[in-house]
Amino acid sequence: MSSIGWLDLDGVVNMRDVGGLPTTDGGTIRRGRLLRSDNLQDLTAADIRHLVEVVGVTDVVDLRSDVEYHVEGPGPLTRTELTHHRHSLFRDDEVEVTVADALVLPWQKDGTRERLRSHDDDYWASHYLGYLADRPDSVSAALRVVASSHGATVVHCAAGKDRTGTVVGMALAVAGVPEEEIIADYVATGERIERILDRLRHRPAYSDNLRDRPVEDHLPRAETMARILEVLDERYGGAAGWLHEHGWTPEETELLRTRLRS
Structure with a gap:
């Protein structure tokens, strides 16, 4: 994998720029376009200045649930002129998701999910x-922000691993990043997983849920992202096919590709 573009700020642990990743046709992902991150609640004033003035962040995509948002309260970036987009990835998070569920929601079978799940x-x-x-509405909306933002977009959730990993993995697949590089980017969070969890244990939305859970439960595994990409290929011909199935036009998909590529 290409060198990891960690942003070592005081108020986050798992923020990185995915720029520099190669594409299958010999190109690269453009730096300063797509950043992935853990919870942004602890950003300092210096962190914010760096993100806005140096990195050029213009948009923030928050994938946390409504419960998480209300328990944690608005973060410091909401007091800036950046454009904020909230797109929960839970079906009905006012009813289904409690504070204890915010990081780990039990699998619930129904027909739609089972068709996607297959034999996994x-x-x-x-x-x-x-x-x-x-x-799919939230996933599509998050990717539309990445495609249309004027500067860099930060996509984040709590740990910057699961929800963020899914959306960023989709974006990279559409942009033509090879599967092994998408997987390596996903797994890179494991390098900092202990620090990520230590930080979240001090946050009100996550402390109870994480108290007795071993670090190993949260380590990202290569086979997990490989399986997501495999299912997308099997069912839709890839991430772009999934987007088209959910209302994207070829022009929108090309806009996302163009936006991300050098």
């Missing part, structure tokens, strides 16, 4: 496919 027995892969089955 990877818990996290099933979890991620549930996002695509339950909230």
